[in-house]
Amino acid sequence: MTTVAMKKTGSIKRSRTIGRSGLSVALVAACVLMLIPFMWMVSIAFTPPEQAFGEVGLIPSDPTLENFSTALHDANLLTALRNSAIVAVIVVALNCVLAILAGYAFAMLPFRGSGAVFWALVATTAVPSSVTIIPQFLMTRAIPLTGGNDILGNGGSGLLDTIAGLALPHLVSAMNIFLARQYFQSASVEMAEAARIDGAGEWRIFSRIYLPLAKPLVAVVGIFAFTAVWDDFLWPLVITTSRESQTVQLALASFRSDGIVQYGPLMAGAVLVSLPVIAIFLMYQRGFISGLTEGSVKG
Amino acid sequence: MSTTLRATAPPRPADAAQNGGRRGPRRSPSSHIRMTGWLFVAPAAVYVGVFHLFPVLYGLVLSFTDYSPISRATPDFLGLDNYAAIFADPEFLNALRVTGTYVLMVLPPLVIGGLLLAILINRPFFGVGFVRAALYIPYIISLTAVSLIWLWMYSQSGFFNQFLDAFGLPEQRWLLESTTALPAAAAMRIWTALGSNMVLLLAGLQSVQKELYEAAHMDGAGRWGQFLHVTLPGIRPVLTFVVAMDIIWIAQGFAEVFVLTRGGPLGSTTTVNYLIWTEAFQYNQMGSASAMAFVLFACIMVFALITVRSMSGRSSR
Numbered sequence: 316m317t318t319v320a321m322k323k324t325g326s327i328k329r330s331r332t333i334g335r336s337g338l339s340v341a342l343v344a345a346c347v348l349m350l351i352p353f354m355w356m357v358s359i360a361f362t363p364p365e366q367a368f369g370e371v372g373l374i375p376s377d378p379t380l381e382n383f384s385t386a387l388h389d390a391n392l393l394t395a396l397r398n399s400a401i402v403a404v405i406v407v408a409l410n411c412v413l414a415i416l417a418g419y420a421f422a423m424l425p426f427r428g429s430g431a432v433f434w435a436l437v438a439t440t441a442v443p444s445s446v447t448i449i450p451q452f453l454m455t456r457a458i459p460l461t462g463g464n465d466i467l468g469n470g471g472s473g474l475l476d477t478i479a480g481l482a483l484p485h486l487v488s489a490m491n492i493f494l495a496r497q498y499f500q501s502a503s504v505e506m507a508e509a510a511r512i513d514g515a516g517e518w519r520i521f522s523r524i525y526l527p528l529a530k531p532l533v534a535v536v537g538i539f540a541f542t543a544v545w546d547d548f549l550w551p552l553v554i555t556t557s558r559e560s561q562t563v564q565l566a567l568a569s570f571r572s573d574g575i576v577q578y579g580p581l582m583a584g585a586v587l588v589s590l591p592v593i594a595i596f597l598m599y600q601r602g603f604i605s606g607l608t609e610g611s612v613k614g
Numbered sequence: 615m616s617t618t619l620r621a622t623a624p625p626r627p628a629d630a631a632q633n634g635g636r637r638g639p640r641r642s643p644s645s646h647i648r649m650t651g652w653l654f655v656a657p658a659a660v661y662v663g664v665f666h667l668f669p670v671l672y673g674l675v676l677s678f679t680d681y682s683p684i685s686r687a688t689p690d691f692l693g694l695d696n697y698a699a700i701f702a703d704p705e706f707l708n709a710l711r712v713t714g715t716y717v718l719m720v721l722p723p724l725v726i727g728g729l730l731l732a733i734l735i736n737r738p739f740f741g742v743g744f745v746r747a748a749l750y751i752p753y754i755i756s757l758t759a760v761s762l763i764w765l766w767m768y769s770q771s772g773f774f775n776q777f778l779d780a781f782g783l784p785e786q787r788w789l790l791e792s793t794t795a796l797p798a799a800a801a802m803r804i805w806t807a808l809g810s811n812m813v814l815l816l817a818g819l820q821s822v823q824k825e826l827y828e829a830a831h832m833d834g835a836g837r838w839g840q841f842l843h844v845t846l847p848g849i850r851p852v853l854t855f856v857v858a859m860d861i862i863w864i865a866q867g868f869a870e871v872f873v874l875t876r877g878g879p880l881g882s883t884t885t886v887n888y889l890i891w892t893e894a895f896q897y898n899q900m901g902s903a904s905a906m907a908f909v910l911f912a913c914i915m916v917f918a919l920i921t922v923r924s925m926s927g928r929s930s931r
Contacts, residue, residue: 338734341734342734342735345731345745346745346748346749349749349751349752349809351773352752352764352773353751355763355766355773356763413657413658413661414658416654416655416657417654417655417658417659420650420651420654421655423651424648425648425651426649426652427648429651429655432655432659435663436658436663438667439662439666439667441862442670443862443911443914444866444887445886445887445890445891445903445907445910446670446673446904446907446908446910447669447670448894449673449894449900449903449907450668450669450670450672450676451665451669452683452894452895453683453900454665454669454672456683484665487657487658487661489662492658517650518650521654542754545756546755546756546757546758548757548758548869548872549868549869549891552891553891553895564756567756567758567759567762568758568872568873570762571765571873576766578766578769582762582763585759585762588756589756592755592756593751593754593755596747596750596751597747600743600747
């Protein structure tokens, strides 16, 4: 190693140690600042409701689970959790199969015009939801032979206010197709070619060779699909009319509309609704953040 | 034979042309393989086409009519009347102004804050994974839940007023005053999106070649100089992407308005998306609501394109 290089690494090291203390202070401050609202959410969720109106301490003096039972039963959260879970399972499964399959084909099995088709699909991600939500509402209402509709889709309410209707706009997300194509574009084609020579069919090549190797992609697509449908507010708000088909976000928001806001049950509800998302995120955190950034940056 | 997908990918210069679909793939696969490609794509493509692409066209047609979902009579074709009407509507113009202000309030702190955090955690240190996750979590929680938490934070005896009390300052009616309601919503929005901006910008920072910093250091550039001449040009593509996506998302603010303020006080937080929702689903005016949606769409596109152009156009090195 030359002396110049030695000197340089030395000076970098020194400036790093000086910067480190300031850095960690700034980061601890940032983290605390970011987590403050969550600390209060948890604290109020465990505070007895009669204490939750005045000034609440960060650590509840006599913690209780009362708010959770109120949220689950009175506020319809139990039904809503079940509805959201069903919708989420449908949406995650379909995205993981159909979006990944399509992305794989766009990357590995291009056909005439596949580039144009791909970009037409991806373009939909830039369209604001308010542009499509009215037509989607009318189309959901006009699905033939559902909800009292005739074969032409007239007369009834179609899939409005149903579980299937809640899932309808989320079944396959173009963003997930995009991520899948990006992922498989950096995959090697040699394995597919070797398998083809061995006489393997295309479906077999995808499902037995490439899909098992694409676990990080499946995690990203799964988490994206799950959070998109679990966190969605506008679509359920628009198509749901009865309590029986409410989703978690609607049940949460109903805490707000019932006149005086009951912060205890509200925060308990927020904890319950956020827990699945946080749990899934923490489980796949590492792969998720790297998979996410790769996909979007290469764009 | 390789065992992992990504590590072994050889450089494939023919890629772009291949995926553009103009030229055939390298080893001209049989028509059977191309057929399979179609079959694999078809379910997703047909679905997205029907439920996401077609609605754009449908919405455009609706915006030229007086369609109402209650009357099942055939709607009348109005030409550009809806557009003329909404541009004369003070409520809509106010909503456009509110949405624009909202974007301008949220965007700069969000991007600068995200970049700062990304720079801070772009080194290995103990607990970096925790910090990264902690900062990202506000983004994955639903805007509804987040808004409800902040509804309490802004309430009369909530966090912010407790904070002011501690310093002997007068309490504020954050969400109930037309001067503070929109900034209050904006502050919450900054908080939720900071982590996602940070993660994307972090990926950008990590793609900047280390040698460039060393070269700049040898040339006598200080920290600031390195930031200006190496970091910023290096992350420009990511930065542009982040800003464009932020604009697209923030301009569609709805759930936070619905939960925090219901558009009030005095329309000071009525974003275009909120107005569209009331127009379409409270008053059943789906024609003019669609027209509003397309004006919003156009504004977002113009705004985002101007940003992208000005950010990528500024000096090429």
